[in-house]
Amino acid sequence: MMTRVICDDADARQAIKDDLDTTLVVEAAAGTGKTTELVNRILRVLATGRAKMIEIVAVTFTEKAAGELKLRLREALEHARATADGDERPRLELALATLEEARVNTIHGFCAELLRERPVEASVDPLFVVLTEPEADRLYTRAFRAWLQEALTDPPEGVRRALRRSSFGGDADGPIDRLRNAGRMLAEWRDFPRSWTRPAFDRGATIDRLVQALHQLADLTSRASSDRDNLFVDTDGVRRLSRQIQLEQSVGPPAPGSGEPRHSSAASRTSPNGRTDLDGWEARLIDLTRDRGFSRTRKGSGYKFAKDVTRTEVLAARDALFADLQQFRKDADADLAAALQQELRGATERYQQLKQAAGALDFADLLVRARDLIRDDADVRRHLSTSSRIPIRFRRKSWSCSPTTCPESCSSSAIRNRPSTGSAAPTSARIGTYAIGSRRAAGVSCISRRAIAACRRSSIS
Numbered sequence: 520m521m522t523r524v525i526c527d528d529a530d531a532r533q534a535i536k537d538d539l540d541t542t543l544v545v546e547a548a549a550g551t552g553k554t555t556e557l558v559n560r561i562l563r564v565l566a567t568g569r570a571k572m573i574e575i576v577a578v579t580f581t582e583k584a585a586g587e588l589k590l591r592l593r594e595a596l597e598h599a600r601a602t603a604d605g606d607e608r609p610r611l612e613l614a615l616a617t618l619e620e621a622r623v624n625t626i627h628g629f630c631a632e633l634l635r636e637r638p639v640e641a642s643v644d645p646l647f648v649v650l651t652e653p654e655a656d657r658l659y660t661r662a663f664r665a666w667l668q669e670a671l672t673d674p675p676e677g678v679r680r681a682l683r684r685s686s687f688g689g690d691a692d693g694p695i696d697r698l699r700n701a702g703r704m705l706a707e708w709r710d711f712p713r714s715w716t717r718p719a720f721d722r723g724a725t726i727d728r729l730v731q732a733l734h735q736l737a738d739l740t741s742r743a744s745s746d747r748d749n750l751f752v753d754t755d756g757v758r759r760l761s762r763q764i765q766l767e768q769s770v771g772p773p774a775p776g777s778g779e780p781r782h783s784s785a786a787s788r789t790s791p792n793g794r795t796d797l798d799g800w801e802a803r804l805i806d807l808t809r810d811r812g813f814s815r816t817r818k819g820s821g822y823k824f825a826k827d828v829t830r831t832e833v834l835a836a837r838d839a840l841f842a843d844l845q846q847f848r849k850d851a852d853a854d855l856a857a858a859l860q861q862e863l864r865g866a867t868e869r870y871q872q873l874k875q876a877a878g879a880l881d882f883a884d885l886l887v888r889a890r891d892l893i894r895d896d897a898d899v900r901r902h903l904s905t906s907s908r909i910p911i912r913f914r915r916k917s918w919s920c921s922p923t924t925c926p927e928s929c930s931s932s933a934i935r936n937r938p939s940t941g942s943a944a945p946t947s948a949r950i951g952t953y954a955i956g957s958r959r960a961a962g963v964s965c966i967s968r969r970a971i972a973a974c975r976r977s978s979i980s
């Protein structure tokens with residue numbers, strides 16, 4: 520299938536209005552006239568008799584945008600009816616009379632309609648309720664708490680490590696809230712079940728090496744000639760952490776029945792060098808990258824830092840440790856995220872069970888279930904392709920359009936344009952990472968789920 524990009528603004532607007540048998544995707548920045556052009560196109564589709572109002576599907580991301588679209592469509596229809604003649608007038612009058620039946624809706628509302636029409640084929644409760652975001656959030660919290668309580672009897676690696684991590688700066692949430700938020704996000708993306716890549720990461724060896732480097736830098740800086748030297752002052756966090764770790768290393772493993780939590784061997788171990796608290800040290804080493812002084816260490820002044828140590832030597836050791844710690848933070852976070860992605864599936868499963876018991880669907884269910892229904896059921900596809908003519912999908916660009924930011928170097932809008940497939944069999948009907956197409960190929964295209972998530976946060980039409 521051929522794709523053409525129209526970058527000239529006037530040509531793009533013309534194509535939207537007149538190229539009625541071509542599938543278009545319009546990307547344009549905020550306030551550039553997307554809704555105006557969409558209304559114009561729908562009017563032309565109706566006036567030329569290509570489709571009836573009830574055959575049109577126009578989806579938006581927010582209720583507000585759907586309401587505005589309907590209102591503007593009504594105004595435009597009333598205005599056009601007054602000046603229309605010939606066959607166009609009765610067509611527009613019929614459109615106006617049936618406007619309330621038209622599928623001018625949010626993407627979620629549209630999916631809910633499809634599912635209500637075909638609950639058996641979609642395997643949903645015919646009387647399902649749609650959870651609002653706060654309701655879904657509360658239900659997820661219930662599921663998460665139950666899951667966590669169980670998980671804490673023998674915490675898996677990711678949970679164990681995540682709960683040892685500190686809250687920092689603007690991060691007002693504690694470790695449990697952070698874990699819940701991560702789980703909630705993963706539950707939203709449950710339609711992408713593939714395990715994340717988890718590159719080999721020797722956490723224990725890396726921590727051992729970093730702790731050695733930490734002790735060395737602590738030792739080096741503690742020899743400062745002056746305790747008012749800025750380089751000495753700003754490396755205080757290094758010496759404190761070094762002392763803390765040395766103290767922990769000198770203490771043996773927790774005695775049975777001591778009341779101190781016992782960790783699995785991956786969390787703590789005892790070696791000839793003393794006890795190693797891998798989870799705790801991972802968290803503290805990562806905290807050090809955010810330490811105010813250590814992350815912005817001042818150089819201080821003077822060639823000599825101590826009697827037998829030059830300032831350059833200390834700065835080089837500080838920079839090397841800081842760079843190593845930053846890399847460690849990245850690697851450890853990626854490793855932890857991949858572990859949690861697996862472990863938090865249990866919470867997602869509980870959430871799914873709670874929803875099922877309540878006969879409820881959340882927004883992600885609406886998209887996924889409607890997609891599956893259309894993808895898997897040829898009969899539903901056939902029905903939709905004969906009952907709906909879908910005019911166009913407009914997508915607001917997430918970046919503001921200017922000659923420097925526009926990838927297509929256009930002035931305000933860009934149209935991707937695919938020739939009609941004529942009266943051939945229905946193009947595949949897709950939602951989510953897919954698109955919905957119609958027999959007349961008037962076409963909607965590519966609604967990415969990432970875009971949907973982003974658009975729920977900002978308003979889009």
Ligand SMILES: Nc1ncnc2c1ncn2[C@@H]1O[C@H](COP(=O)(O)OP(=O)(O)OP(=O)(O)O)[C@@H](O)[C@H]1O
Binds near residue numbers: 547551555979
């Ligand atoms: N071709 C045009 N020339 C000048 N003004 C226009 C044109 N098309 C639309 N407008 C005006 O621009 C304003 C914004 O139009 P519209 O609401 O259609 O934009 P939008 O892209 O849908 O905006 P939003 O991103 O906020 O949804 C309206 O006042 C509209 O009348």
Ligand SMILES: [Mg+2]
Binds near residue numbers: 553554555979980
């Ligand atoms: Mg708009």
